[in-house]
Amino acid sequence: MSSIYEPQAWAILFLPLASFVIIALLIRPFLNQRYSRLSGYVTIAAVGAAFILSLLVLKSTLGHEEPIGWVSHPWLTIGDLEIRVGILLDPLTAIMLVVVTGVSLLVQVYSQGYMKGDPGYSRYFAFMSLFTASMLGVVLSSSILQLYVFWEMVGLCSYLLIGFWYHRPAAAAAAKKAFIVTRIGDVGFLLAILYLFLHRDTFLAQGLNPFDITDIWAAALVLPAFAVTWLSLGIFAGAVGKSGQFPLHTWLPDAMEGPTPVSALIHAATMVAAGVFLVARFFPLFQESETAMHTVALIGGFTAVFAATMGLVMYDIKRVMAYSTVSQLGYMMLALGVGAPAVAMFHLFNHAFFKALLFLGAGSVNHATGTFDMRYMGGLRRHMPITYVTMAIGSLSLAGIFPLSGFWSKDEILLEAWRGGGLVNQLVFWMALAGVFLTAFYVSRMMFMTFHGTFRGGAEAEGHGQGAEHPVHLAESPWVMVLPLVVLGVLALGSGYVANPLGDLAGIPAHWFVEFLGGHAEPASLSLAAVSTLVALLGVGLAVLMYQTRTLSPDAVGRALRPARELLSHRYYLDSLYEGVLVGRLFYRGVARFLDWVDREVVDRTGDGVGWLGRNLGRGLAPIQTGQLQAYGVVISLGILAIIGAYLVFGR
């Protein structure tokens, strides 16, 4: 029997939600002047309690093969269709709960230091609570409609938080971009839900509810193949938007405009993980369609390489990280596409820790230098040793260097792709391997530019506007910021061992994580591990040559590969394509101009016409109204006579 009760599971969702309500309705309006620190404490308490409950949930799900599903509660009834809400608790949910609440908790602690003195302090924590609650809602939902509601709430919160400093035009624009671009993917998700609704008869005939997630799994075997394919692709479209996969990745790097802890939360645990989680959640559906699986694998593999190349040339430390996230999410999608959801979740699990670590580290660096531009950093390892060490752990983990966590999951992904067989799997394997090289290079470049060499002046050297706001003070950040870094650093070191590919170790059975999630673990391949490590080391080595020993001048390389460099630093011109051609030309000049014409010439003309008609009709008929009652009476009498006459002549 499970030792967890339904109210406890609901509490995980409602604690952060309650925190949002308390901050938004009580603290912010009444206590904001003197006690705004309170909102931070409330958030930490709520998320902390949720974290502890999540651990309990994880503990109780251990050893359960079947998902723990409580009977869901009726919500709406449409005709013969009942929409229900409830909690679906399976190993996937349990892992995600721990990741979301854990990372969120650390980010909230860190935010205490990072957001100190910000006028929007309470608003920030209110949104953060809501953001966490929404993501927990996505993870816990037992019905696809319920999931969709929380899914959109995640989108809304990301909008609110990316645009947190809304007085900065760039932040407002980035928030809008994030909202609109992800919405394009959400249309696909919504269409998938409507498609389910259209096929409700098939479901009801089987005694299944078309919106219930477990019933959708069951129905994947019953529905016609094309229906499964379209459903999967629709759901995947939603995931592409949220997880920043090609071609909807453009919003993620811009999302850097939000406060750094928000970026950490978005990139590690909440927003982008939602997309991967969604595909993993509906994996039994995807599994039934080869087309959908290949699409997922190819898009994932392509994104992994594509985003990594853009990370090579960025100077903004957070943008490097952003492209790295896009690329790593590509790896997760790739793993899903080659049929290994457990491995994808393993990578998500590890990635959550080291990426949160890297972002919080970047925030710490920004706290000291006042800038995000790596050209004005350098030599920081002497001033911020703890940040340096923890970020080095995170970077090596990201690069996939043995024995850090990223190595284990990346290796498993490569292994699954390699073992998958078939043309598509072979293709994505090589993509993934290329991604390993690029990742190792750009992350090492980032480390060398930031922490090695000599300091290049920070915000004062950058010299535009922000310098006055954030003075340079080269020192380690306060302990509330360093503590989460250290905790995450330990996790980034060790989280890989939950999978234990090599054998029983420290009481954790081999392949525990993967098998817990219902995956079949491939035996580790030493040769493949050696190859991937070699490739990663090559990447690191190249970065050493270029940015540490300066044997190869980056400028010279840049000049030599000028066209490629131009292409990359313009992000493949995709933003220009979307904003200039699609939005500017096609939308503004095409659609908008056409609609403007329709509005002016058709809609307005119709309105004017109705007015003209009424006015002139009235003018024409006005003389008939003489005001002479007797004249009216004559007409009425003659009319009655005419009706009676007509009745007599034509009637009966």
Place this chain on the structure above:
Amino acid sequence: MMPERLLVLSAVLFSIGLYGVLTRRNAVSVLMAIEIMFNGVIIAAIAVSRYVAPAALRANPAATGDAVVQMVLTGQVFAIFIITVAAAEVALGLAIVIAVYRARGTVDVTEVNLLRR
């Protein structure tokens, strides 16, 4: 019985009244003409009642009490009702005529055409 003659009388009275309503310019005369029209209607109601009641009684020989009253007296009750209403209507109409006279100094209905503007 000869309901036709009564109905012809009724129609003649109604038409005379209608002619008066449509042609007289004095508001008081118009009211009087309306009274004539009422009387035409009353005669028609009583005539039809007198004509219909025996047939109805024959069709329902078992009818008693209220049902009989309803069959026999409907037209007469209508007549009394119309007379009552007509009296009230004349009182109201004359009051309006006086009010119009006070306001505009005339009782010529062709002069009372404010609504046109």
